[in-house]
Amino acid sequence: MSPQAYHPSRALLSLGEEFYDAVAPASFPETVLRFRNDRAAAQIGLATLAGEKWLRHLARFKPLPGTLPGPLAMRYHGHQFRSYSPDLGDGRGFTFAQMRDQAGRLMDLGTKGSGQTPWSRFGDGRLTLKGGVREVLATEMLEALNVPTSRTLSLVETGEGLDRGDEPSPTRSAVLVRLSHSHVRIGTFQRLAYFRDEENMRRLVAYSLSELFGERSDDPVRLLELIVGCTATLASRYMAAxxxxxxxxxxxxxxxxxxxxxxxxxxxxxxxxxxxxxxxxASGLYAFGRQPEAIHWNVMQLAASLRLIAESDRLIEQLESFASRFQPALADAVLWRMGVLPRDPERDRALARAVERALRATKAPLDQFFFDVFGGDLPASYGEAWQEVRGALSSYPSRKGRDHPYWSGQPCSMLIDEVEAIWAPIAAADDWSSFCGKVAAVRAMGDALS
Structure with a gap:
């Protein structure tokens, strides 16, 4: 596929100044490019942006042609571990550009570690290089595993020493650019509900439906319906991954x-x-198995916010559909990772439940299981606890074969010990070979799975 032409947008400005604060980026002592996502750049018309131009726009944040005139720190509220906070907003990041991708979707370029804003509170607005490396690894792995995710477009080391309490200090600094379909959060709606701002709530609903979902509507119930669907999918993909x-x-x-x-x-x-x-x-509020519940709870807060301009009964009806959307989405996600095609919803859900039961009972390594079973053939080494899965799988056609070179090796994982091992040579000797090798391995896995 040929690279996308550059199609800048200023859609965010239509919301008005009540939604953001114009800010200035930090001035960094150095700008050393450590990661550049050429695949993502090609999809938004930035394939030819290189060298000093890349750093000028994606590290020093000079405006890109035709898009936002300067960085904007978004305002929002939110529940943090179920406690409401009205003192939130982009504290070490901002949105500085918008453009259309190959599918015509509106995409935001946002930052992390780009300096202080009115919402920084007591923070320095900076990002550690290790934090940036971890975000690259997370986004690359999630993209390969079919999880809807922002993508890391750029990581630049900035030459400052940062003091942090949770890692050896001073530590190296960085600024990261993420590419995302939107930076509108549930907390963006919560802020407007907090201030009883009906006019801007309607404006945000219309913007979200039009610019983010491509619908000509201003119905808040329809927006909630769409968000329930896509967040249920996100929760299911987290679990399968x-x-x-x-x-x-x-x-x-x-x-x-x-x-x-x-x-x-x-x-x-x-x-x-x-x-x-x-x-x-400490309470395990956001533990692995509680993530669907956590995401649903957050969507409930969105519905509560939308009561400012919509009838409660209609909102509740959409909220109650979360579970009925999550279950088939989880089955689809598990079957996708096993490399088999869905058959019918009831049997697919039964197979997914059987897989979950066997994984819990045997404590089998997740990545090894999905590697071994890909294509629908469970090896004989999987014993009695897997008989239900083996029997159910026998009638499922393969989604894709195992002819990719990836299947001749070992499963690609991203467990915490390996993440630390990737960081260690960077910290000790500025050796990025393990990092680059891991990104390549993750992308190979993505190619084999997709």
Missing amino acids: GFVHGVLNSDNINVTGESFDYGPWRFAPTWDPAFTAAYFD
Whole structure:
């Protein structure tokens, strides 16, 4: 496929100044390119942006032609671990450009680590290089595993020493650019409900339906219906991928159902519902098995916000459909990762439930199981506990064969020990070979799966 032509947009400006604050980017001592996503750049018309031009626009944030005139820090509220906070907003990032991708979707270029904003509170507005490396690895792995996610477009080291309490300091700094379908969050709606701002709530609903979902409507119930669907899909894909986001607060849930903003994420080694990613999640609120519940709870807060301009009964009807959308989406996600084609909804859900039961009972490594079973043929080494899965699988046709070179090796994982091992040579000797090798391996897996 040939690279996309550049199609800039200024759609965000139509919301008006009540939604954002114009800010200035930080001035960095250095700008050293550490990661550039050429595949993503080609899809938004930036394939020819290279060298100093790349750094000028994606590290020093000089405006790209025809798009936003300057960086905008978005305003929002949100529940953080179920406690409401009205003091939120983009504190170390901003949106600085919009454009259309190959499918005609509106895409935002947003940052992480680009400096202080009015919402920084006591933060320095910066990002550690290790945090940037971790976000690249998360987004690459999730994209390969068919999880809707923001993509890391660029990672630039910025030459500052940062003091952090949770890692050796001073540590290296970076600025990251993420590509996402939207940075409109559930918390964006919560802020307007908090201020009882009906006019801007209607404006945000119309913007979201038109620009993010391509619908000519201003019906808040229809918007909730769409968001229930895409967030249920996100929850199902998290589970099939074995991914734990770690901080599923309502300011971290994008209304287009794309995962984004990666902090203490981890991939679960086994199907363990109690597995957590964040050391500070003592209650397991956002544990692996509770993520669908957490996402649904956040969508409930969206519905509560939309009551400002919509009837409660109609909103509740859409909310109650979350489970009926999640279950078939989970079956589809599990079957996709097993490399088989769906047959009928009831049998597909039964197979997915059987897989989950066997994974929990045997504590089999997740990535190894999905590697071994891909194409629908479960090896004989999987014993008695897998008989139900083996029997159900026998009638499922393969979605794709195992002729890709990836299947001749070992499964590609992204467990925490390997993430630390990838970072260690970068920290010790500025050796990026393990990082580059891992990105290549993840992409090979994505090619084999897709």
